[in-house]
Amino acid sequence: MSPHNDGAPVSGDEADILAAEFVLGLLDAPDEARAAERVRQDKDFAARVEQWRARFSELDITAPEGAAHAALLARIEHTLDSETAAAAPVKDTARVSDDRAMGARANGAPPGGAPRGWTVLAARLWDSLGFWRLSACAGAAASLLLALTLALVPPRLGPQPQLVAVLLGPQGEPAAVVNAYADGTADLVPLRSISVPDGRVLEVWTLQDAARGPVSIGLTSEARRIPLDLKSLPRTGPNQLFEITLEPRGGSPIGRPTGPILMKGTTSVAL
Amino acid sequence: MTAAARTETEFDCDAALRACASGDRAALHALYASEARRMIGVARRILKRDALAEEAVHDSFVQIWRQAASFDPARGAARTWIYAIVRHRALNILRGETRTDLVDDLEPFGLEAPDESPEAAMLRLSESGRLRACLERLEAPRRAALLLAYVNGLTHGELAGRFGVPLGTMKSWVRRSLLSLRECLA
Numbered sequence: 001m002s003p004h005n006d007g008a009p010v011s012g013d014e015a016d017i018l019a020a021e022f023v024l025g026l027l028d029a030p031d032e033a034r035a036a037e038r039v040r041q042d043k044d045f046a047a048r049v050e051q052w053r054a055r056f057s058e059l060d061i062t063a064p065e066g067a068a069h070a071a072l073l074a075r076i077e078h079t080l081d082s083e084t085a086a087a088a089p090v091k092d093t094a095r096v097s098d099d100r101a102m103g104a105r106a107n108g109a110p111p112g113g114a115p116r117g118w119t120v121l122a123a124r125l126w127d128s129l130g131f132w133r134l135s136a137c138a139g140a141a142a143s144l145l146l147a148l149t150l151a152l153v154p155p156r157l158g159p160q161p162q163l164v165a166v167l168l169g170p171q172g173e174p175a176a177v178v179n180a181y182a183d184g185t186a187d188l189v190p191l192r193s194i195s196v197p198d199g200r201v202l203e204v205w206t207l208q209d210a211a212r213g214p215v216s217i218g219l220t221s222e223a224r225r226i227p228l229d230l231k232s233l234p235r236t237g238p239n240q241l242f243e244i245t246l247e248p249r250g251g252s253p254i255g256r257p258t259g260p261i262l263m264k265g266t267t268s269v270a271l
Numbered sequence: 272m273t274a275a276a277r278t279e280t281e282f283d284c285d286a287a288l289r290a291c292a293s294g295d296r297a298a299l300h301a302l303y304a305s306e307a308r309r310m311i312g313v314a315r316r317i318l319k320r321d322a323l324a325e326e327a328v329h330d331s332f333v334q335i336w337r338q339a340a341s342f343d344p345a346r347g348a349a350r351t352w353i354y355a356i357v358r359h360r361a362l363n364i365l366r367g368e369t370r371t372d373l374v375d376d377l378e379p380f381g382l383e384a385p386d387e388s389p390e391a392a393m394l395r396l397s398e399s400g401r402l403r404a405c406l407e408r409l410e411a412p413r414r415a416a417l418l419l420a421y422v423n424g425l426t427h428g429e430l431a432g433r434f435g436v437p438l439g440t441m442k443s444w445v446r447r448s449l450l451s452l453r454e455c456l457a
Contacts, residue, residue, distance in 0.1 A: 013450065016449075016453065017446050017449055017450070020449045020453075021445070021449075023355075023421075024417070024420040024421050024445075025358065025359075025362040025420065025421075025424055025426075026420055026426060026427055026445065028426075029366075046346070047346075050346050050347040050351075053347060053351050053355050054347055054348065054351055055402065055452070055453075055456055056402070056421050057348070057350070057351045057354060058396055058397070058400055058402045058403075059392055059396065059402070059418070059421055059422060060309070060313050060350075060354040060358075061309070061395075062392045062393075062395035062396055062422075063309055063312030063313040063315070063316055063392075063422075064312050065308035065309055065311070065312050066308055066311030066312045066314075066315055066321065066324060067308065067311070067321075068303065068304075068307035068308045068310075068311055068328075069325075072307070072325050072328065072329060073300065073303050073307070075329055076299075076303070076329055076332045076333060077296070079329070079333050080296075080333060080336055083333075083337075256322060257322050258322055258325060258326065259326070260326070
């Protein structure tokens with residue numbers, strides 16, 4: 001990547017270009033982390049970053065305005081309220097106040113810090129490679145168990161699904177299965193546990209029609225087998241998308257996904 | 272910085288941040304009322320999807336509230352600080368939570384906002400502004416590369432692919448464009 005060395009003095013141009021690339025968001029993750037650290041340590045570099053931000057900031061005003069719903073403000077408040085209730089902000093403030101880079105990623109926070117709302121928790125989990133590796137292992141083990149169960153248990157008496165969707169997590173590991181049965185019912189079978197922050201739920205969505213958008217078909221506060229509500233929908237078809245997002249308690253306030261996508265997958269015909 | 276789209280009645284971000292730092296929720300509401308629409312717009316140019324843009328703005332307001340006390344007006348404008356947070360959060364979502372997941376090979380949820388041409392953002396800059404004048408002095412593809420990076424969050428690699436040039440060439444385009452932009456703006 002860029003020919004700069006950690007902490008080594010670089011010419012003004014080098015530092016300036018690096019500052020500009022940092023502001024533009026062009027640096028790859030390791031270089032970005034180094035630059036963010038340098039903003040904290042190196043006053044001159046921090047000033048260069050600030051200068052580039054100011055130079056480009058006019059472009060921010062050119063963004064076409066979006067719609068800012070009251071629900072979003074309510075969700076922000078909710079996050080802040082749950083933080084205040086749960087956190088030890090004093091310690092946090094000390095750390096944050098010299099976070100001049102604003103570049104510290106959520107996972108740059110010290111592990112074991114006070115919980116600061118579901119977004120941060122979710123972001124940490126999401127960003128945490130270890131979490132996903134662990135999940136992938138757990139998922140793989142659960143899949144294996146499921147496969148063994150399916151293989152060893154003789155052909156069953158209960159209804160067989162006509163369509164199956166395996167929902168995959170961010171590393172491509174199987175995380176849940178959606179079964180759609182001939183009688184029009186469907187259920188969700190998780191293949192691994194999911195830690196759901198307080199005040200949040202898992203919401204299951206499906207997309208049949210891009211014009212209509214995703215439709216909520218299930219809510220659960222933990223990863224367990226649940227029936228899915230497909231009554232208001234046409235019959236499930238092949239290649240139909242299912243996904244699970246993290247949402248506020250009671251489900252997304254706006255009727256479409258607002259939180260991070262935890263897993264997703266499309267249906268295939270079960271033979 | 273030029274006075275693009277600035278008026279006497281412009282919302283005082285600086286005062287709002289100071290009030291946020293002292294725990295004044297009403298100031299956060301006022302900041303939301305004044306800036307959230309534009310913040311969503313900035314995030315949407317990067318993330319394309321409304322739901323993700325709202326997520327970025329949610330996270331940004333949480334961060335703004337938490338870090339308001341660390342904002343130092345001596346270092347730069349309050350508005351610049353706020354938008355740096357939004358862009359940074361949007362870029363992190365783009366790279367951490369979308370780019371590496373499975374969205375690409377499955378149909379994404381919702382409708383994506385159509386990509387605006389990079390020139391469009393520039394044409395909305397104030398005609399009297401320095402940034403516009405200096406961008407206009409760059410060759411069109413190099414100007415477009417800078418705009419796509421800042422406005423839409425493209426990486427060096429994506430820019431190289433888009434313009435059909437080797438990665439090293441794109442990196443040196445960007446460097447040279449930045450140097451001439453700096454010189455022009457000085």
